[in-house]
Amino acid sequence: MWPIRERPGERHQDSREECPVKCRQELRDDVNVNVVNVTGSGVMIVAIEGRVDGSTAQRFQRVLGAVADAGPQGMVLDLADLTYISSAALRVLLGLTKAQARKGGTLTVCSVPDSLRKVFEVSGFDQIIPVHDSQAEALAACAR
Numbered sequence: 001m002w003p004i005r006e007r008p009g010e011r012h013q014d015s016r017e018e019c020p021v022k023c024r025q026e027l028r029d030d031v032n033v034n035v036v037n038v039t040g041s042g043v044m045i046v047a048i049e050g051r052v053d054g055s056t057a058q059r060f061q062r063v064l065g066a067v068a069d070a071g072p073q074g075m076v077l078d079l080a081d082l083t084y085i086s087s088a089a090l091r092v093l094l095g096l097t098k099a100q101a102r103k104g105g106t107l108t109v110c111s112v113p114d115s116l117r118k119v120f121e122v123s124g125f126d127q128i129i130p131v132h133d134s135q136a137e138a139l140a141a142c143a144r
Contacts, residue, residue: 031056033063042073043142049081057088064096073105074142080111097129110138
């Protein structure tokens with residue numbers, strides 16, 4: 001995982017590699033977005049931690065939009081450490097799914113806690129956004 005840094009494109013102190021986006025964004029004390037990895041095939045793995053609710057949804061949208069605009073062919077959102085997701089945040093994911101599809105990419109989610117998986121199922125979002133048990137399954141789905 002790349003360390004926290006201030007601006008996209010900035011070189012990391014311990015690496016010659018440039019990260020395409022701001023690697024860690026704290027939206028508030030209770031939610032973080034971390035770029036974990038970008039695969040050789042251009043799929044970006046992004047870990048979401050904490051709660052995404054109505055008060056953070058707009059900033060959540062801007063941060064994920066910036067990540068998507070960095071050009072990945074696909075995105076895997078790892079939700080293992082997400083504790084709450086509001087309907088506003090689900091709308092953000094829907095918009096991101098549509099944006100990825102327009103540019104020929106995909107969006108999948110993985111490692112969804114049981115309590116949040118029920119939210120995806122009841123709302124029907126599991127029919128719109130593929131939900132996988134692990135990062136490996138999600139990456140394989142993005143490769144298809």
